[in-house]
Amino acid sequence: MSGYHLTIRLTNDWANSLNFIPDPMGMTTKKLPTIKEIAKQLNISVSTVSRALHDHPSIGLRTKMRVQQLAKEMGYEPNQTAIFFKQRKTFTIGVILPYLIEDFFAGAISGIEAIANEHKYNVLIGQSNDDVEREKAIVTAFKNQRVDGIIVSLSKHTKNLDHFTALEKYQIPVVFFDRVPSSNAFNKVAFDMPHGTHQAISYLMEKGHRRIGIINGPKEMKSSKERTDTYMEVLQKKRLKIDMSLVAYCDLTKEGTAEAMESLLSLKQPPTAILAMNDYVVLDAIQYARSKKLKNNKDIVFVSYANLPITQYLENPPMASLEQYPKKQGEKAAELLLEQINSETEISPRNILIQGEMIFHKGK
Amino acid sequence: MSGYHLTIRLTNDWANSLNFIPDPMGMTTKKLPTIKEIAKQLNISVSTVSRALHDHPSIGLRTKMRVQQLAKEMGYEPNQTAIFFKQRKTFTIGVILPYLIEDFFAGAISGIEAIANEHKYNVLIGQSNDDVEREKAIVTAFKNQRVDGIIVSLSKHTKNLDHFTALEKYQIPVVFFDRVPSSNAFNKVAFDMPHGTHQAISYLMEKGHRRIGIINGPKEMKSSKERTDTYMEVLQKKRLKIDMSLVAYCDLTKEGTAEAMESLLSLKQPPTAILAMNDYVVLDAIQYARSKKLKNNKDIVFVSYANLPITQYLENPPMASLEQYPKKQGEKAAELLLEQINSETEISPRNILIQGEMIFHKGK
DNA sequence: TATTACAATGCATACGATTGCGCTATTTTT
DNA sequence: AAAAATAGCGCAATCGTATGCATTGTAATA
Missing domain, CATH: 3.40.50.2300 (Response regulator)
Structure with a gap:
């Protein structure tokens, strides 16, 4: 077990040309490139930079090019935490399920991740261990994180759904899958x-x-x-x-x-x-x-x-x-959730049943 | 399949007393309680509210109580996106692995989530499908999201590690597990x-x-x-x-x-x-x-x-x-990562080997 | 040529929370 | 009783980005 320090030789673009500024402790800290930096270097305003990077029509072609060029050189990448905060949208969906380790749920997560990724969404996970309190805690955490939506397979012991219904007030759509509530007032995806x-x-x-x-x-x-x-x-x-x-x-x-x-x-x-x-x-x-x-x-x-x-x-x-096609269930749940997230008006809850298939085994 | 709308009757505290303000479209949107709101209602400054909520010693017991009381009544919960942004810390770790559906990885994720949760960290997941480009894309996404650290099991075809070494410049520690690079310059957890x-x-x-x-x-x-x-x-x-x-x-x-x-x-x-x-x-x-x-x-x-x-x-x-104890590998990886995240000084990379155990089977 | 239109950019504010510093009133010290 | 200490609170800046609106200069129109 050796004790080498990481010695890094960068070869790729986006990690180069970072400004190093000494902090009070005498250590060097990174100052990541921001639109502010770009604006300063080009002697233009941040708003222009922001618009230029978004190909806004009201920005002249010349400046647009200059901005995009410099942004690339500096290895600028937008700070998503700032954007999330400003836009009140995180492009993140939370998934709550009892046990990640069970094949069924692992398959479902896999499907959810695939669809989410296709739509540039991130996936946050939490396992409830079939514990209602944990389930509630995860919901609260997700809520505070401002996830755009939640997919959940209920804990075995969850009777009261208040912690989910309350999410409606926060505009956070919920889709249940596999272990779903009986009420039709919810979006759900389950085996038929x-x-x-x-x-x-x-x-x-x-x-x-x-x-x-x-x-x-x-x-x-x-x-x-x-x-x-x-x-x-x-x-x-x-x-x-x-x-x-x-x-x-x-x-x-x-x-x-x-x-x-x-x-x-x-x-x-x-x-x-x-x-x-x-x-x-x-x-x-x-x-x-x-x-x-x-x-x-x-x-x-x-x-x-x-x-x-x-x-x-x-x-x-x-x-x-x-x-029971767990992956398909996950995919359907994710699609349904994204539909809810991206719809202007409130959609009435949907109830999707996944039809199974008989698979015949011959003993080996 | 019925078409009921969600009609919700709230019974729990934290979802009550939200202000509804009509937006331009005539629809009602929620205005979630903020420290600003609390400050206004109590006729004190936001800084006082912030400190009161954090039990800061320089705030008088009286105001502290008043603030905490009102916060509870209003169902105030801090907006994490704002905090993440301000604090430059997201309490989130990203996990990249080839296939969520494989038992080994599902077990590992389970272990990671357990440890992360114990330390109030969130877990973001991404599956690379053994595709190097996807792997890079996920790294970039995680970087922009400002995850505090990344745990990764390499894609089968990953030869070049630049997209990971570059993370060092962003102060994002990385721990590899199971499918690890050969170099000892990285943190890794693997089967012995x-x-x-x-x-x-x-x-x-x-x-x-x-x-x-x-x-x-x-x-x-x-x-x-x-x-x-x-x-x-x-x-x-x-x-x-x-x-x-x-x-x-x-x-x-x-x-x-x-x-x-x-x-x-x-x-x-x-x-x-x-x-x-x-x-x-x-x-x-x-x-x-x-x-x-x-x-x-x-x-x-x-x-x-x-x-x-x-x-x-x-x-x-x-x-x-x-x-090979996949869950244990996940736990170890998460512990190692958290150690790296929370250490003031840079720690030299560690190489943890998980010793397997022979399990004997008797045919049934 | 005077007027209008529009193209291109800057200003200012907001998002929600944290925090260094400064201010005031009260209490403690001498 | 005057000086010093401290308790309790507010001001203002900051994080990075987005965006409505004002502003400028130039080109098109009458």
């Missing part, structure tokens, strides 16, 4: 749960399954309810008897999943197929089933909502996954 | 490749393996070279003959991996163990081996550098993975 669940269940029924089990997440989760509702709906349509003991809940842990599986498998008529809340759960479930000597995709069939990118490598994958 | 590789190879040799194959990434990658060097070093120390035909390279695609495997397995004396560059590669390699009727962990043994969180669910996982 009814559609996806319908697909999955219909598929299983076509394959001849009549007793289909469900492993939901916690009862409080909106998605659990939606899944169950759709499940019942489909069965009703097909005029099948609904057996609620086929609907299990779990806390998303391995143990919780095992319990749910146990309750399902110990039924007098156990399910021949199981629809699980996500890949993490389904993998635990499959493991459990196999430990009970049940053959995957033979004695029992699994379908789940996809979160993991690599089910293709699994020896015993679920028969199918419902791909 | 020699140490990890040494661990892996020693382990395999203890298990009796004498012909150990390597599947590297592309030759240009620094990690490929490091891995090979360490490999040779270990063999030399053990006085074993070095056979360079045991070192293969691949382009990280499935096909590339297959080719590499083919070249290794077609040797007169094929390897009995293979060390692969990462989990993606190793999974493809294992698949290939199995397609050739080789039994995983029996006919041939695999070890790789971990990227994926769920090797535990694999039927045919590598025998072991070298965990």
Whole structure:
């Protein structure tokens, strides 16, 4: 581990010709080039420089060229903090989500960043760790930073949305995604749960399954309810008897999943197929089933909502996954937000549903 | 999809008591409370208000209370854009990395955000998509935004570091992580490749393996070279003959991996163990081996550098993975950066190595 | 030629907060 | 009681940029 100091030899333009002025401490500090500097050197006013740099029509071609030329030579770059302040616009959007590390959210962020970048917007991130207080703190920070808009996936425990509705007063539009509130009064982008669940269940029924089990997440989760509702709906349509003991809940842990599986498998008529809340759960479930000597995709069939990118490598994958296109969700959310940000008039909230797709796996 | 407008009923403090002033268009715009407003209402100067809000000792207790009281009532919150501008400090760090979606980077970002948040810093992100031009553009944007520091994992193709060295002139410290430059003149945090590789190879040799194959990434990658060097070093120390035909390279695609495997397995004396560059590669390699009727962990043994969180669910996982602790790397990088940011004097660059750990998998 | 039009530039202010310095009144010291 | 110290507050400048309006000079019009 060596102790070299950074010795730098600049070769690129924009970092050259900075003025070094000695400060009181005797150290040298940089004075970055400003329009003021340019104005002084050319003996013209700052307003002229400002306009010249923006190609304002009222500035003569000659001065325009001189200004732009010198600006380039000095390596002038506008101080965005000043512009943000003056213009009351930061070209920044804030993203709040529970955990950056989860594949789904990482994919979403990736999509958000891509769209934001396309429109010259910056992306500020904050993870709530599913903690409501953190979520509120991030909102406040974003608000004070004057972000132009916020995209958020709610913390698991957020019930009260006041900290978001209040943003309306500050002209800061909000778009929810994935974990969205139920009210239609908000902009939201989410997986089309009814559609996806319908697909999955219909598929299983076509394959001849009549007793289909469900492993939901916690009862409080909106998605659990939606899944169950759709499940019942489909069965009703097909005029099948609904057996609620086929609907299990779990806390998303391995143990919780095992319990749910146990309750399902110990039924007098156990399910021949199981629809699980996500890949993490389904993998635990499959493991459990196999430990009970049940053959995957033979004695029992699994379908789940996809979160993991690599089910293709699994020896015993679920028969199918419902791909939710996290990146696409992020992109849509960002587009919707930018639309809101850049619209003159207030737009009524939109509710975008992303339709999933059944991806079939063959075990390796 | 209904078309409700947002109708908001505020219940929390900080969003109340905003002044609404009609603008030229006849619409109502918010005038957010400022210290100026507070000053006017209390008939005192703005400087007094500012100091009162900061608990400055030269302000009388009485006025202090009055100010803080009113500020609270008005829901005053400082305009950070103004403060950033004035203080020439944004409490923001920029993070540049190739792909947000990769597990490793997502983990790193998570760690960075956690530490940043702990210190009241914000995190701005930008993904380079392994494109050097994008990388430069992001650096410029960050520079103009006056971020206080930058953490970066280099694009695969970045050779020239001028766009980073130039930041020194702007007093913006930089910390590299994971994909770091070779020069010791930079702050960097990275996986201890020699140490990890040494661990892996020693382990395999203890298990009796004498012909150990390597599947590297592309030759240009620094990690490929490091891995090979360490490999040779270990063999030399053990006085074993070095056979360079045991070192293969691949382009990280499935096909590339297959080719590499083919070249290794077609040797007169094929390897009995293979060390692969990462989990993606190793999974493809294992698949290939199995397609050739080789039994995983029996006919041939695999070890790789971990990227994926769920090797535990694999039927045919590598025998072991070298965990690289992405989150920890992010945390370290953030800590190092904050240290640089907050140090009065210039610190000499530090080079932090994160030691991996062998994680042993049992197939499920 | 007198008048008007317009092209090109400068002046002044604002954005919101911080801070060095100066001023006044009160209290403490001698 | 006079001098010195201090507590408490205001003035004004500053950060870098943008922009409405006034100003100047020149060219086009009548």
